[in-house]
Amino acid sequence: MWNYTDKVKEHFFNPKNSGVLDSANAVGEVGSITCGDALRLMLKVDPDTQIILDAKFQTFGCGSAIASSSALTEMIIGKTVDEALTLTNRDIAEYLGGLPPEKMHCSVMGAEALRAAIANYKGEAWEDDHEEGELVCKCFGIDAAMIERAVSVNGLTTLEEVTHYTKAGGSCQTCHEKIEEVLEEVLAKTGALKPAKKHAPGTVGLDAIKPLEPKAESAAAPKLTNVQRMQVIMGAIEEMRPQIQRDGGDVELVDIDGKDIYVRLTGACSGCSQSAGTMMGVQMKLVEALGEFVRVKPASLMPAHAG
Amino acid sequence: MSQGIYLDNNATTRVDPEVLQEMLPLFTEHFGNASSMHGFGAAVGGKIEWARCQVQALLGAAHDSEIVFTSGGTESDNTAILSALEAYPKKREIVTSVVEHPGVLALCEYLEKKRGCKVHRIPVDKRGNLDIEAYRAALSDQVAIVSIMWANNETGTIFPVEELARMAKEVGALFHTDAVQSVGKIPVKLADSAIDMLSLSGHKLHAPKGIGALYVKRGLRYRPMLRGGHQERSRRAGTENAPGIVGLGAAAQLALVHMGDENTRVKALRDKLERAILAAVPSCFVTGNPDNRLPNTCNIAFEYIEGEAILLLLNEAGIAASSGSACTSGSLEPSHVMRAMGVPYTAAHGATRFSLSRETTEEEIDRVIAVVPGIIAKLRSLSPYWQQEAGKPKEFAPVYS
DSSP, rough: OOOHHHHHHHHHHOOBOOOOOOOOEEEHHHHHHHHEEEEEEEEEEEEEOEEEEEEEEEESSSHHHHHHHHHHHHHHSSSHHHHHHHHHHHHHHHHHTTOOOHHHHHHHHHHHHHHHHHHHHHHHOOOOOOOOEEEETTTEEEEHHHHHHHHHHHHOHHHHHHHHHTTTTSSTTTTTHHHHHHHHHHHHHHHHHHHOOOOOOSSSSSGSSSSOOOOOOOEEEEEEEOOHHHHHHHHHHHHHHHHHHTTEEEEEEEEEEEEEEEEEEOOOOOOOTTHHHHHHHHHHHHHHHTTTTOEEEEGSSSSSTOO | OTTSSEOOOTTTTOHHHHHHHHGGGGGTTTOOTTTSHHHHHHHHHHHHHHHHHHHHHHHSSGGGGGEEEEHHHHHHHHHHHHHHHHOOOOOOEEEEETTTOHHHHHHHHHHHHHHHOOEEEEEEEOOOOOOHHHHHHOOOOOEEEEOOOOTTTTTTTTTTHHHHHHHHHTOOEEEEETTTTBTTTBBBOTTTSOEEEEEEEETTSSTTOOEEEEEETOOOOOOOOSSSSSSSHHHHHHHHOOOHHHHHHHHHHHHHHHHHHHHIIIHHHHHHHHHHHHHHHSEEESSTTTBBBBEEEEEEEEEEEOHHHHHHHHHHHEEEEEEHHHOOOHHHOOOHHHHHTTHHHHHTTTTTEEEEETTOHHHHHHHHHHHHHHHHHHHHHHTEEEETTTTTEEEOOSSOO
């Protein structure tokens, strides 16, 4: 729900001067049906005094559009045509106590309908120079069309330049990604800057990080005999002992039962809070040496019939 | 607005009082972290696992472990799509529909622009039905994932997702469905389906906001989006939102209980509302497929007037609804769903959605029926397109359009 001022609500719920003005001698019709706004402004102008005696409107649009139309008629009745022409969309918005940034285009539509009606009254052709795009920067009310113009006219190439020229993105910065998208589109269209090199998928960013290839299956190692296996285990444990002894402990092989290898920790390792870690270290070393999975267990867990 | 008539249940629902009661202890005595190795955590862990079973039951899933709790529908949607792309790095194509929720569409657009993915957006016909032939043509062995919603949030139109999933399987693509709108409203049975992943959101079925789930079929190649702790079997890191999860579980159980009511009484109320409005208001029509849609949803396009103005007047009358007009969103385009169905701009901007729930009463519907025609008439009296006297559209040619 938009945060509308009381004045906006007043003009929306009870619009002034709505309907058809049968005695109108000036009509302005503007709108953008794709955007959901259209306005027909009808004026009755006194040809002698050039004073706007009456004004009515018909609007297809949202609450802001209806309120802006209603406010506009109130503002111009009693003014001369030339006085009315000095009104801007900001005057309409201020009369209403302000409009949300996304709704400022409704006040723009009102100001343009006024110009179209007066051109019609004077027998002139009226051409709008109104261009509207998606609102990009809500803090400063800058739309995509304005950014596009600034970029192409001034040859801007960076986000910072866009901010300097238009203010867009200069406050909360949440629109930076959107500004960069608009910038890229314009530069690609105008060719003012070579578009960034297209990278093949999988060559930049996260995509470029390849998952690790599974290790090639090594040719099946010849199966060890029991004796060879025991020698490998004993050799691996012997390799580890100096390191463990340096910490004041020791490790000895007690038994081998298939995948279960029983060892005894002695010295400082006995009862040490880190003994489980030492056991795991021995297990990793043995798995590496044997090329097969084995479990290293403390000798205290040996089945009763063993050893 | 507590005394108002709430017909915007596809946007969010009120937390069921029973759900709230289930949740409250999780803020007080059962405040532990489920990952903790003590009684405070264990009590919470048990409640989370029970909630998982409750959600499993609602989805008709084969295993409770297939449910991964998330922060909601958008996270679930994002996770499903990103997971598929990461799990199948050689496949760079995505198939989706033009009428998906932004939680899918915006991500697809990003992946297309920034990550070199190819996105196939399958069109719909004027009734919002998916173009099955275009869908079939888009499928290939290059497609990592198909993401098609179960039911559309604006029109309620239901897509044949089980059939679409089977077709995806034929080319080896994963199939995800954003079922945020359908779960809790129509029966779902995933165990026998080819659907690989499904997103749901708690706040659409009378659970709180900020909690949802992603169904991940057992055995599916999956990569988490959030990495960190081992929560959710390492599929979604982050301390569990235990109150939300328990609330979602309770809401899932209640949804099963009320499923019959949703598809009989609520559906009848929706039909009554729709018939009465169509009879009393000229130049309006139902959007989507009236013969195949969610039982609670009705979307009516009122021609020659604009949706935000309708909502403001409805709100003034104490009625909450929603609109696909540009002006409600701040964009310049009316709803992408209306445009995809080819609804003309003059009607698309006036598309208004009424979405009921099991809490909706007949008195409320009668009140809406009494109020709507006057609101439409008032706005049409302001519209340059509407010739009130003739009840017909009027010639109107603005300088630019």
